[in-house]
Amino acid sequence: MAQKLGVREFSTTARVLRTLVNPGSHEIAFPIRGKEPVRASIEDALKVVKSGDHIFVHGIAATPTPLLEGLCKHAEANNLNKITLHHLHLEGPVPWIDAKYNKRVRSNSLFTGGNLRKAVNEGLVDFNSCFLHEVPLLFRRGAVKLNVALLHVSQPDENGYCSLGTSVDTARAAVTNADYIIAMTNSNMPRTFGDGLIHQSHIDVIVDQEGFPLHLRHTVEMTDTERKIGKIIADSLVDDGATLQMGIGAIPDAALAALKGHKDLGVHTEMFSDGILDLVENNALTNSKKNIMPGKIVTSFVYGSKRLYDFLDNNPLVHFGDVQWTNDPSVIKQNPKVTAINSAVEIDLTGQVVADSVGRRFLSGFGGQVDFIRGAAIGNDGLGKPIIALPSATKKGQSKIVPTILEGAGVVTSRAHVHYVVTENGIAQLWGKNMRQRAYELIKIAHPDNQASLEKAAFERLKVMPSAD
The missing domain is CATH 3.40.1080.20 (Acetyl-CoA hydrolase/transferase C-terminal domain)
Incomplete structure (x- = not known):
C-alpha cells in the first residue's frame, strides 16, 4: 500500500520530502473548508504581536517593508519589548535599529545585507552563522519557536491560492511552523511554481498592499x-x-x-x-x-x-x-x-x-x-x-x-x-x-x-x- 505523504506534495521525490517533515509542522497547500483570513489594516493585523515574540520575516525582494514599519510603531505604542526578528537578507528601511525602537525589537540575522551590516558590527543586531540548507531546521526542530510569520505574497487566485513568490528558501519552513501568519498581498509579487503555494485559509490575517513595489537589485558596471x-x-x-x-x-x-x-x-x-x-x-x-x-x-x-x-x-x-x-x-x-x-x-x-x-x-x-x-x-x-x-x-x-x-x-x-x-x-x-x-x-x-x-x-x-x- 502506498505510503501517504505528510507535506510537500509538490516535491520531486517522496524520500526527499519526508526529510522536511517534523511533528509540529502543518501543511499549508490544502484548503481548510470554512476558514477565511481576516482582512485588516496593518495596525489591526499586528495587534496579536506581544512582548517576547519570535517573528519570521520574509526576505530579499519579498521583504514586507510596510509590515515591518508597522511593527515598530506597534511595539512603541504598546510598550512592547524583547521582540526578535528571524530572517535572511532583508531589503529596504530597517527602522528597528533606530534608538527609538532598538530596545524593543532586535534582529537575529541569518544572512546579513548592507542595510543591517553597520548595526551588526555595532552590536544592535545579532549575527548568526548557519549553512543555508540547515536554516529551515532551526524552525522545523524547534531551535527557534516562531510565534508569528510576516509574509509578502501574491494576491489569491480564483481558487484561493497565494504564492510565496520570489523567496521560498526558508519561508516555507517558517510558515509551516509558525503559530500565526500575517501576509501582505500584492499583484506585483509574481506567482511562482514549486514549493511556494499557500492557500489563503492558512493565513490568519491578510493586509492588502496592492501596488507596493518589490525590492530591486542595484548593480554597478563590471570592472x-x-x-x-x-x-x-x-x-x-x-x-x-x-x-x-x-x-x-x-x-x-x-x-x-x-x-x-x-x-x-x-x-x-x-x-x-x-x-x-x-x-x-x-x-x-x-x-x-x-x-x-x-x-x-x-x-x-x-x-x-x-x-x-x-x-x-x-x-x-x-x-x-x-x-x-x-x-x-x-x-x-x-x-x-x-x-x-x-x-x-x-x-x-x-x-x-x-x-x-x-x-x-x-x-x-x-x-x-x-x-x-x-x-x-x-x-x-x-x-x-x-x-x-x-x-x-x-x-x-x-x-x-x-x-x-x-x-x-x-x-x-x-x-x-x-x-x-x-x-x-x-x-x-x-x-x-x-x-x-x-x-x-x-x-x-x-x-x-x-x-x-x-x-x-x-x-x-x-x-x-x-x-x-
Missing part, C-alpha cells in the same frame, strides 16, 4: 578584472551540459555573461539574478541534461530587476524549492557536471576561504557557498567543479591572496573543501595538493606586484619554498 575572471571561468571550467550554481555578485554575473556560446547548460542553485535571462533567450540554458528536475531551472529565491520578476510570473520553467532540499549536497551531487561559482573576500596560502567577514567586521553570512562547493566536489559523475573566484588584489593594491587571514576573520570554506581558485591571472587547482604546492599554485595567480612578498611569507610560514612538486 575589466571581473569580466576577465568571468571569461576564464566560462572558457576553462564550464563544460557544455554543466549544471550551474552561482552566488550573487559581479563575478558570478561576469561568468554568466561569458557563457552565451555554451550548449545545454542547466541551473540548480540557491538563487539567481538577471544573468540567467539572456542564456534562456539564446537557448544556451536548456536544463536538458539535468538529473534533478530536468527541463526546469531550480532555485530557492531570486533577486534582480523588474524584467526578472516579470519573467517569473506564472512561468513553469522555474521551480522554487525549499532551501533544505535545493541546497542539500546529497541532492546537488546527483546532477551532471555541477559547477559551483562563488566569491570570496580573501584566501590564505593554504586555501582557507574567508567570505562572510573582513577581519573582525561581519559582512554577510555563510549562505549556500559550502552547500554547493561540497555538492560539486562529491558529484556522482566525478566531473563537478567547485570554484572560488576573486580579484587578485583590492582597488588599493592589497593582495586578496594572503599569508594568513586577517585577525578575527571567519573561515567559511575550509582548505579541505577548496578545489579551484580563479583570479584574473589564471586558475589554481588545490585539491590533493600539500601546503607547499598550494602556496605555489596560489602565488602564481596572485597580482604580480605581490608575488615576491607572498613567496617570502610562504617560506616564513611553511619553512620550505613553495614549489609544484
Whole structure:
C-alpha cells in the first residue's frame, strides 16, 4: 500500500520530502473548508504581536517593508519589548535599529545585507552563522519557536491560492511552523511554481498592499578584472551540459555573461539574478541534461530587476524549492557536471576561504557557498567543479591572496573543501595538493606586484619554498 505523504506534495521525490517533515509542522497547500483570513489594516493585523515574540520575516525582494514599519510603531505604542526578528537578507528601511525602537525589537540575522551590516558590527543586531540548507531546521526542530510569520505574497487566485513568490528558501519552513501568519498581498509579487503555494485559509490575517513595489537589485558596471575572471571561468571550467550554481555578485554575473556560446547548460542553485535571462533567450540554458528536475531551472529565491520578476510570473520553467532540499549536497551531487561559482573576500596560502567577514567586521553570512562547493566536489559523475573566484588584489593594491587571514576573520570554506581558485591571472587547482604546492599554485595567480612578498611569507610560514612538486 502506498505510503501517504505528510507535506510537500509538490516535491520531486517522496524520500526527499519526508526529510522536511517534523511533528509540529502543518501543511499549508490544502484548503481548510470554512476558514477565511481576516482582512485588516496593518495596525489591526499586528495587534496579536506581544512582548517576547519570535517573528519570521520574509526576505530579499519579498521583504514586507510596510509590515515591518508597522511593527515598530506597534511595539512603541504598546510598550512592547524583547521582540526578535528571524530572517535572511532583508531589503529596504530597517527602522528597528533606530534608538527609538532598538530596545524593543532586535534582529537575529541569518544572512546579513548592507542595510543591517553597520548595526551588526555595532552590536544592535545579532549575527548568526548557519549553512543555508540547515536554516529551515532551526524552525522545523524547534531551535527557534516562531510565534508569528510576516509574509509578502501574491494576491489569491480564483481558487484561493497565494504564492510565496520570489523567496521560498526558508519561508516555507517558517510558515509551516509558525503559530500565526500575517501576509501582505500584492499583484506585483509574481506567482511562482514549486514549493511556494499557500492557500489563503492558512493565513490568519491578510493586509492588502496592492501596488507596493518589490525590492530591486542595484548593480554597478563590471570592472575589466571581473569580466576577465568571468571569461576564464566560462572558457576553462564550464563544460557544455554543466549544471550551474552561482552566488550573487559581479563575478558570478561576469561568468554568466561569458557563457552565451555554451550548449545545454542547466541551473540548480540557491538563487539567481538577471544573468540567467539572456542564456534562456539564446537557448544556451536548456536544463536538458539535468538529473534533478530536468527541463526546469531550480532555485530557492531570486533577486534582480523588474524584467526578472516579470519573467517569473506564472512561468513553469522555474521551480522554487525549499532551501533544505535545493541546497542539500546529497541532492546537488546527483546532477551532471555541477559547477559551483562563488566569491570570496580573501584566501590564505593554504586555501582557507574567508567570505562572510573582513577581519573582525561581519559582512554577510555563510549562505549556500559550502552547500554547493561540497555538492560539486562529491558529484556522482566525478566531473563537478567547485570554484572560488576573486580579484587578485583590492582597488588599493592589497593582495586578496594572503599569508594568513586577517585577525578575527571567519573561515567559511575550509582548505579541505577548496578545489579551484580563479583570479584574473589564471586558475589554481588545490585539491590533493600539500601546503607547499598550494602556496605555489596560489602565488602564481596572485597580482604580480605581490608575488615576491607572498613567496617570502610562504617560506616564513611553511619553512620550505613553495614549489609544484
